[in-house]
Every structure is written in C-alpha cells, then in structure tokens.
Amino acid sequence: MACILRGLIRLSGLDKCINLVELNLAGNQISKIEGLEATLQLRRLILTSNKISAIEGISHLSRLEGLWLQDNRLASLESLALPQLAQLPALRSLYLQNLDRLAPNAVCRTPGYKAAVLAALPNLTNLDGERSPAALNYAELAAEYDAFRANPVPPKQWVVPDVAPWLAGVSQEVPMGGGPGEVALQQRHAKLLPLRFGAAPCVSGQVVKVIDECEMLVRVLGEEIAKFGRQAEARKSSAVAS
Incomplete structure (x- = not known):
C-alpha cells in the first residue's frame, strides 16, 4: 500500500x-x-x-x-x-x-x-x-562535460584526394550492328577494356557484343510491352461493345 x-x-x-x-x-x-x-x-x-x-x-x-x-x-x-x-x-x-x-x-x-x-x-x-x-x-564528469561544451575540440579537416574515373578514356557511345564503327571501337580500346570488366581479363569485342545484345533485348522488350498494351486495349473495347 x-x-x-x-x-x-x-x-x-x-x-x-x-x-x-x-x-x-x-x-x-x-x-x-x-x-x-x-x-x-x-x-x-x-x-x-x-x-x-x-x-x-x-x-x-x-x-x-x-x-x-x-x-x-x-x-x-x-x-x-x-x-x-x-x-x-x-x-x-x-x-x-x-x-x-x-x-x-x-x-x-x-x-x-x-x-x-x-x-x-x-x-x-x-x-x-x-x-x-x-x-x-x-560531479567531476559533469564539470568535464560542461568544460568540453564551452571549448569544443575543433573538427579535423579531411582532404579527399582526386581519383581518376575508372573508365577514363573509354567512350560510352557504342555503335550498334557491327561494321566499321565496332571495329574502330575495338581497336581504340583494345588496351583499356580487358582489365576493367570483372576480375578476369575479357576481350573488347566480347564486351561490345554483350552491349549490343543488351540493347537488342531492351528493344524486343519494348515491342512486347507495346504489343501487350494493344491487346489489353482491344479486350477492353470488346468488353464495352458487348
């Protein structure tokens, strides 16, 4: 109680x-x-x-x-x-x-x-x-804390060094469809690409091929999405008409 x-x-x-x-x-x-x-x-x-x-x-x-x-x-x-x-x-x-x-x-x-x-x-x-x-x-800890607040330690100055981009010198514009453009790209970056992609060296031509395939996949997916949209609109119109 x-x-x-x-x-x-x-x-x-x-x-x-x-x-x-x-x-x-x-x-x-x-x-x-x-x-x-x-x-x-x-x-x-x-x-x-x-x-x-x-x-x-x-x-x-x-x-x-x-x-x-x-x-x-x-x-x-x-x-x-x-x-x-x-x-x-x-x-x-x-x-x-x-x-x-x-x-x-x-x-x-x-x-x-x-x-x-x-x-x-x-x-x-x-x-x-x-x-x-x-x-x-x-009491001593409180006094120490008050003293620290009154005279805080100035923050350290950190200098971040300039770092060169890891793809410096590599053009990000990749010509599609092979031909002279692809050959020129392989020749221009033959010494840059092998050690920049993954732990193991790879051939610059393989990189260009993979990029081409990715772009083709994006194009195909875009076409399929558009096709699906048209079919959905058709079904919707048919349902309204009936």
Missing part, C-alpha cells in the same frame, strides 16, 4: 498502517520525522521539500530501501545521523539533493560530504541520483 498526504505540519496518525510500503510526504511543512513506529513494512519514504533539520525516528525501519530528503534543512553531517542510517540493512538509495545538484540541503555543500556518506554507508547504490556512487564521480 502507498500513501500520499498534503498540508501536514506534523507526521502522525499512521498507527494502523502496518502494511504501508511507500509514504510520500513531499511538499509539506513537517519539521520532524516521527510517528512511524507501526510502519515496519515501509520501503520508500519521500520527505522532499519539508522543514526537517535532523534524520531521526527511522532506525527501526529494517526494510527501508529508499529515503528522499531533498530540499530540507539538514545543515551538517551530524544532522544526517549516519551511524543510525548504517543500521538499516536494506537502505540502498539516499537523496539529499537532486542529480543536477538542485534542491540541495546545506550539508551537501560541506567539504567531504560525499566521501563521508559513502564511508558510513558502503552499501548505497544510489546517492543523490548517482548510480554506483563509489565508482564514479558524477
């Missing part, structure tokens, strides 16, 4: 909420953590944006996995009661500010804040939104 409450100045009235697993009290005027003696099943406690000045009243919550306390009045490491938090076996997430460093408690600006929290709570896997906080320093 989850519960969200608004307009509170004091935490009370939860004596019968024995199956409560999530309690969201964000955006209230609560100044003290209390009244949670019966909520032994509680796993997520959200107290963002209140007036809490000390962590207390939760040492008995053995199943508590996440504690959200951004934007409160926690001013020192002592106010975090780290020895008590260390006694919570299931605690894995602790938020005292947001990942973007907004909504911080004053303690988050204390020198050595992060190192002290991680030393006291080595089982945390999420501190202020930083996953694996002991392995990565997200």
